[in-house]
Amino acid sequence: MAVPILVSAGIFIRFTNSIIGLGVRFDRNPGDTPEWLASILLSIFIAVVICLTLVYLLSYVHLSGAKTSVALSTCILFVLSLAVVFSGIIPPFTEDTARAVNVVHVVDTTGKFCERPNSFVSLSSITPGKLTKEIDQIQEGFSCGRDKVVDFVTFSVKYGCLTFDGTEEGWNESDIPTLDVVSDTHSDKRITQVAIDTKRSIRWFLAINTEEIEDFSFKVDSEEIVPVDGKNSVDGWHIIQVSGGKNAPTKFDLTLFWVKNSTKQSDKTPGHEEEQRPLLKLRTDLDDVTPKVETVLEKLPPWCSLFGKSTSPHTLSFLSSLPINF
Structure with missing residues (x-):
């Protein structure tokens, strides 16, 4: 009787590990799904195996x-x-099966937290569950919750921890990227030209609002690298990802072709600007480790391990945006 059970037990145990791995990768945006969902799915699978x-x-x-x-x-x-x-x-979680976390010093210039550039350190994890035990060990003024939403352009942290204590050091305002409107013409078709300067960053991500922009072109030193040919989008955004070499350019020219009869470009109702999605979102990354991030990394529990995907931010990120009613 025991032989069939022993032979098949290993397969089901490995399949359980696979379910756990898939549960981690399923959550594209940290905290986007309830923390109990993965546990419920795993419990159902184990219950089915036991019943059979x-x-x-x-x-x-x-x-x-x-x-x-x-x-x-x-x-x-x-x-x-x-x-x-x-x-x-x-x-x-243990040192052998560590919890994947992401620690990044963010300089936000989108005006979400205040009108002037504001900086904070964000701690998030793609693994299910809250970060209560980690924060209790790290301290450093972190507060966690689903109201600590941070839009990193390529993904959003729906549940995470933020601290604003001692985050004014380690970064310079000269590294803040700029999105400057060069021209905005209203003829048969509205066309807007935007100058982008990523400063020191050679790794950056740009999201274009395709609900307002039907097409665009991208130039570097008058050389067109992205022609006007129709663009696809995901959730209303077309995202450009750039990771250049040592001498990669940092200044670009973007030409935007607006959707005809846009319902939002003429809506300038006072007090409703924050409700609108921006026209452009930009994130630039640097490998610099600020004093605050260094302190947090030193205090990370042994069961935590830094993890980042190809679209994850580096240890220092700058967020900028261009509103629709610029």
């Missing part, structure tokens, strides 16, 4: 007369499992 196994075992238990001992053992095992989980004897 019991179908095979119960007939044997009934014939052998070991019904009482097996039922008692199952209940004891269930209680012990709950005790181990709630007591934290077996932690969810």
Whole structure:
């Protein structure tokens, strides 16, 4: 009886690990899904496996007369499992199975937090669950919640932790990227030319609002590198990702062709500017480690490991935007 169970147990255990891995990658935006969702899905899978196994075992238990001992053992095992989980004897993350976190010093110039450039350190994780234990060990003035939303252009942190304490050092205003409107013509078709300067950054991400812009062209030193040919979009944004070499250019010319009869470009109702999606969103990255980020990294718990995708920010990021009613 035990041979079939032992042979198949390894497969189901490995499949459980695969489900956990898929659950981590499923959440593109940290905190976009409820923290309990992955646990519920995993619990359902384990319950299905156990029920199917019991179908095979119960007939044997009934014939052998070991019904009482097996039922008692199952209940004891269930209680012990709950005790181990709630007591934290077996932690969810260890140095071998670390929790992936992202720590970045952000300089925000979009006006979300205040009119002047504002800086803070963002801590987030793509793994399910809250960051309560991590913040208790790090301290440094972090506060967490779903109201700490940060738009990193390529993704948004829907649940994370922010601290504004001691974040004014380690960055310069001269590194803030600029989006300057050079011209804006209203003839048969509205055309806007924007000059982009990423300053020291050679790794940057630009999102163009395709609800307002139907096409665009991109030039570097008068050389057209992105022609006007119709662009696709995801969730109303067309995202340009650039990662250049050592001597990569940092100044670009962007020509925007507006959608005809745009409903938003003439809407200049006072007090409604913040409700509108911006026309352009820009994020520039630098590898600089500010004093605040260095302190946070030194205090990271041993079960945390820095992790970043190809679109994740570096340790210092600048956020800028151009509103529709510029």
